[in-house]
Amino acid sequence: MDIASSVGKIQVLPSDVIGRIAAGEVVERPAAVVKELVENSLDAGSSTITVEVKDGGLGLIRVTDDGEGMSRRDASLAFERHATSKLQSDQQLGTICTMGFRGEALPSIAAVSKVRLTTLSRQEQVGTQLWLTAGTITRVEDAAAIPGTSIEVSELFYNTPARRKFLKSTTTEFSHISHVVQQAALASPQVHVRLIHNGYEVFALPAVSSPRDRVLQVYRAAFGDRALAVDVQQNGLSLRGFIIDPVRARAGRTPQELFVNRRPIKNSTVQHAVVDGYSSFLAKGHAPLFVLFLDVEPQRVDVNVHPTKREVRFADNEQIHQLVRSAVRHTLGRAHIESSMAGAAHAHPDGNGVSNVAIPVEETGVEPAALSYPSFAPLNVPVPPTPSAESQTSFVGEGGTPYQSGEAVDIVPLGQMHRTYVIAQVGDELQVIDQHTAHERVYVRDPTGAGDTFAGGFLGYLAATGNRSPEAMRQAIIFGSVMASFTVEAFSLDRLRILDYKEIEARFKEFKRLTHFEDIEA
Structure with missing residues (x-):
C-alpha cells in the first residue's frame, strides 16, 4: 500500500x-x-x-x-x-x-x-x-x-x-x-x-470617591440605608464591601456580587462562606445580599481557569472561607449590638431600664483569631449531662397552661413592635410574643451544676466596674459570644444581661475577669 x-x-x-x-x-x-x-x-x-x-x-x-x-x-x-x-x-x-x-x-x-x-x-x-x-x-x-x-x-x-x-x-x-x-x-x-x-x-x-457611594448608585433600592460595611485584613487578604442588614433581606438574590482583585467572579467557596455567616440571622427563605471585594496576592489566585474568566481557583480555599465567614458574622453581630445599645439609650436615658432589643449571637459563631480578639484556651472540665425525661422541669403559666421543658424549637426573630412584642418565626408558625412575659417564664437554675442541671435561660445581670464607654460595652458583648458561648444583651447603658449560659462557672468567672464586670442584684 x-x-x-x-x-x-x-x-x-x-x-x-x-x-x-x-x-x-x-x-x-x-x-x-x-x-x-x-x-x-x-x-x-x-x-x-x-x-x-x-x-x-x-x-x-x-x-x-x-x-x-x-x-x-x-x-x-x-x-x-x-x-x-x-x-x-x-x-x-x-x-x-x-x-x-x-x-x-x-x-x-x-x-x-x-x-x-x-x-x-x-x-x-x-x-x-x-x-x-x-x-x-x-x-x-x-x-x-x-x-x-x-x-x-x-x-x-x-x-x-x-x-x-x-x-x-x-x-x-x-x-x-x-x-x-x-x-x-x-x-x-x-x-x-x-x-x-x-x-x-x-x-x-459619575465617578465617586468611595465604593460605598458606588454601591448606593447601583443598588440603592436593594440596600437603602441598611448597607453594613465590611472591612477586614488578615494574612495578606483584604475583604471590603457591604452586606445587607438581615432586617431588609428578602427572598431575591440580587445583588450577590463578588469581586476578586476587581474581577467579577462566581465562587462557591465564598458564596458558602457568606451564607454560613448569615446562618443565624436570616429568616427562613430569605437570601443574603452583598457586594464584596476580595483582594488576594496575585500568586495566590489562578484566574486562568475559565474561558470567560468568570471563575478563579484559590491556593488556600479554607483560609478564604474562614475570613469571609468571620467577617460577615462579625459585621452582623456588631450591627445588632449597636442597635441594642441605641435602643437602650433611647428607651432609658437614665441607664436604669431594660433594652428590649435582643442580640442574637450564634454559639461559637466567630473565631477570635479571625477578628483580632484574644484567644482563650478551652477549659478541660466536664459539661453537665443532658437531663432525663423524668428530671425535666415543668411549670404552669397563666390560665393554668402547663409548660414542659424539652427540645428547643428554632426561633427566628423578624421584628419588634412598640419595644414590647417580638414577631418571630417559631417552627412553621408566625408568632407575636410579649417579651416581658416570656422573660418571666424562664426557669432559672443553678449555673454551677451543684443543684438542678442548668438547661439554659436567664442567668443574671452584670454591672460595669467603673465608667464604661459604649465601645467597651460592645467589646464585652462580643467576648461573651466568642469566649463563653452564652448570649449577652444590653440591659442599659452600663449593664449587661446574661442568657443561655451553657457551660460551667469557671468560664463565667473568666468572662467577668476579662471584661471587668461584676455581679449585681436585678
Missing part, C-alpha cells in the same frame, strides 16, 4: 473555522462582547466609558473610552490571536493584575461580527480607523479622533446562525448587558460609566 497516496482522516481546520470555534468559548452572547470591551477600556486607564447598544446588542455595540489609545501598528496587531500588551513573559502569567491577558477577546469578537475601530494614542496627532469582517482587516485609514478608543461591533453572529438562533429576547439580552456594565462600575468607582440603549440613556454613574 502506498502510504503517501492515502488520504488521512485528520485534517487541520481552516483559520476562519478555528476563529469561529474559539469565539464560541469567549463570546457567548452580546453581554460577553460588552464585558471584554469594557475590561479593555479599564486596562487602558480610562476615566470615562460609554456603552451604546441597539436591539439588545444584536444591532450594534459601541464602547467608547478616553484611555491611552493605540498606534496604527498596535491597532492592527490587537486583532491577531494571542496578541496582547498585558504579558511580556511567561513569569507574569502567575501574577496577573490586569483584567485581560490572553489576547483572545478582540479576535474572537471580530471572527463572528463586523467591527470598526477608531483610536488615537496620546503620543500621536493622527488617529487610525480600521474595518474587519469575519476577523479579516478589510480597510485601514487615517482618522480624525480624540485620544482614546471606540469599537463598534455590528451584525453579531451573522456567520454563525446557530448561535444567533439560541439568543434570548432583546429585553433579556439587554438585561445581561446592563448587569455587566454595572459590575464594571462597581469594580471601578473612579470611572464615569454610561449605558445607552436604542438612543435612551439607561443610567449614568
Whole structure:
C-alpha cells in the first residue's frame, strides 16, 4: 500500500473555522462582547466609558473610552490571536493584575461580527480607523479622533446562525448587558460609566470617591440605608464591601456580587462562606445580599481557569472561607449590638431600664483569631449531662397552661413592635410574643451544676466596674459570644444581661475577669 497516496482522516481546520470555534468559548452572547470591551477600556486607564447598544446588542455595540489609545501598528496587531500588551513573559502569567491577558477577546469578537475601530494614542496627532469582517482587516485609514478608543461591533453572529438562533429576547439580552456594565462600575468607582440603549440613556454613574457611594448608585433600592460595611485584613487578604442588614433581606438574590482583585467572579467557596455567616440571622427563605471585594496576592489566585474568566481557583480555599465567614458574622453581630445599645439609650436615658432589643449571637459563631480578639484556651472540665425525661422541669403559666421543658424549637426573630412584642418565626408558625412575659417564664437554675442541671435561660445581670464607654460595652458583648458561648444583651447603658449560659462557672468567672464586670442584684 502506498502510504503517501492515502488520504488521512485528520485534517487541520481552516483559520476562519478555528476563529469561529474559539469565539464560541469567549463570546457567548452580546453581554460577553460588552464585558471584554469594557475590561479593555479599564486596562487602558480610562476615566470615562460609554456603552451604546441597539436591539439588545444584536444591532450594534459601541464602547467608547478616553484611555491611552493605540498606534496604527498596535491597532492592527490587537486583532491577531494571542496578541496582547498585558504579558511580556511567561513569569507574569502567575501574577496577573490586569483584567485581560490572553489576547483572545478582540479576535474572537471580530471572527463572528463586523467591527470598526477608531483610536488615537496620546503620543500621536493622527488617529487610525480600521474595518474587519469575519476577523479579516478589510480597510485601514487615517482618522480624525480624540485620544482614546471606540469599537463598534455590528451584525453579531451573522456567520454563525446557530448561535444567533439560541439568543434570548432583546429585553433579556439587554438585561445581561446592563448587569455587566454595572459590575464594571462597581469594580471601578473612579470611572464615569454610561449605558445607552436604542438612543435612551439607561443610567449614568459619575465617578465617586468611595465604593460605598458606588454601591448606593447601583443598588440603592436593594440596600437603602441598611448597607453594613465590611472591612477586614488578615494574612495578606483584604475583604471590603457591604452586606445587607438581615432586617431588609428578602427572598431575591440580587445583588450577590463578588469581586476578586476587581474581577467579577462566581465562587462557591465564598458564596458558602457568606451564607454560613448569615446562618443565624436570616429568616427562613430569605437570601443574603452583598457586594464584596476580595483582594488576594496575585500568586495566590489562578484566574486562568475559565474561558470567560468568570471563575478563579484559590491556593488556600479554607483560609478564604474562614475570613469571609468571620467577617460577615462579625459585621452582623456588631450591627445588632449597636442597635441594642441605641435602643437602650433611647428607651432609658437614665441607664436604669431594660433594652428590649435582643442580640442574637450564634454559639461559637466567630473565631477570635479571625477578628483580632484574644484567644482563650478551652477549659478541660466536664459539661453537665443532658437531663432525663423524668428530671425535666415543668411549670404552669397563666390560665393554668402547663409548660414542659424539652427540645428547643428554632426561633427566628423578624421584628419588634412598640419595644414590647417580638414577631418571630417559631417552627412553621408566625408568632407575636410579649417579651416581658416570656422573660418571666424562664426557669432559672443553678449555673454551677451543684443543684438542678442548668438547661439554659436567664442567668443574671452584670454591672460595669467603673465608667464604661459604649465601645467597651460592645467589646464585652462580643467576648461573651466568642469566649463563653452564652448570649449577652444590653440591659442599659452600663449593664449587661446574661442568657443561655451553657457551660460551667469557671468560664463565667473568666468572662467577668476579662471584661471587668461584676455581679449585681436585678
